[in-house]
Amino acid sequence: MQHGEIKIFAGSSGIAFAEDVCQYLGVEIGVAEAFTFSDRNTFVRIGETVRDKDVYLVQPIGMRPNDEFVEILFWIDAFKRASANTVTLILPYFSYAKGDKKDEPRVSIRARVCAESIELAGADRVVAMDLHSHQIQGFFKKPVDHLFALPVLCETITRMQLQDLVVVSPDVGFAKQAHKFADYLGTPLAIGDKTRKDHKERAEIMEIIGDVNGKTALIVDDFSISGGTLIEMAKLLKERGAKRVLACLSHLVLNEASIAKLEESPLEMIIGTDSVENPYIAQSSKIKLVSVAPLFGETIRRIHKSESVSPLFEKVPDKLVTSKIE
Known part of the structure; x- marks a missing residue:
């Protein structure tokens, strides 16, 4: 298959992440701009030719999901109208992945609506990480490469040499993925037995199944918004002797507000990725x-060279783990 020249561009929320990607690949980030008019309309403009080039657009749907999602649609349309060879959406975080099912009457399956819109705008491929559920890949008709942070996070944890470690899933729903963390770390x-009665981002931890007494407990999850589950789980783990x-x-x-609460919680450390541009983390x-x-x-390098991406799902080369957390 003949490939065009690789070109990486960033949406307004993906600039820092895209620059790091470009540094890894040894390429320059594409020239482009996005801004918002006083009436909240979004405008995007490509600052260089992309004719016959393979374009990779980096933009998480995270802290400003509605604006970021609409911006993605406009970017894809702009690249297609500028005769790009292909457009691949690099989606480090897909906020609307939480809307993956119709589990109550008269609600939208938001992830499916987003997927269809992205494809209708012209995306040829999507690369995402830790979607809320695997089934979301089926909402797309185009190829989806579903990456996992697990190998990078687990290698980081391994280097910390934590003693008497036990992996803790916050609920039964994440238990399967948590089991993979435990297998990788050999713990x-x-x-946790968690219930959630409404959409107010408030969960109740009922009990913990498993022995945590005298151990270093590592709570694993795909994301956190309010921090409520983490805080309640941490309190209960301490009560159970962790x-x-x-x-x-x-x-x-x-x-x-969530970060302020976490600072006062029994949690000693929270290890996460840079998939979302979050100004509050500092x-x-x-x-x-x-x-x-x-x-x-x-x-991106493997996709562009028509090489397999699947080896990265289970194990990553040492060069991809740069963290020096102690």
């Missing part, structure tokens, strides 16, 4: 970031 697994409590998350979508002394930009950079 036992404990599971000597240390840490958390490991793929996506950090915490707001300012306010926390507990949050430590691990970059997944090299993982995405390597994925």
Whole structure:
């Protein structure tokens, strides 16, 4: 297959991440601009030719999901109208992945609507990380490369040499993925019994299944918005005798109020990735970031060279783990 020249561009929320990806690949970021008019209309403009080039657009749907999603549609349309050879959407975080089912009357399956809109705008491929559920890949008719932060996070945890470690799933729903963390790290697994009665981002932890007494508990989850589950789980783990409590998350979508609460919680450290551009993280002394930009950079390189991406799902080369968390 004949490939055009690779070109990486960034949406307004993906600039820092895209620059790190470009650094890994040894290429320059594409010239482009996006801004918002006083009436809140979004405008995007490509600042160089993309004719016959393979374009990779980096933009998470994270802290400003509606604006970021609409901007993605306009970018894809602009690249297609400028005769790009292909357009691949690099989606480090897909906020609307939470809307993956119709589990109550008269609601939208938001992830499917987003997927269809992205394809109608002209995307040829999507690269995402830790979607809320695997079934979301089926909402797209175009190829989806579904990456996992697990290998990068687990390698980071391994280098920390934590003693008496036990992996903790916050609920039964995440237990399967938490089991993969436990297998990778060679630790036992404990599971929280969590209930959520409404959409107010407030959950109740009923009990913990498994032995955590005298252990270092590592709570693992795909994302956190309010931090409520992490805080309640940390409190219960301490009550059950855990000597240390840490958390490991793929996506950090915490707001300012949430971070303030986490700072006062029993959580000792929160390890997450840079998949979301979150300005509030700098306010926390507990949050430590691990970059997944090299993982995405390597994925882009393999896609562009028509090489397999699947080896990155289970194990990543050492060069893709740059964290030095102690």
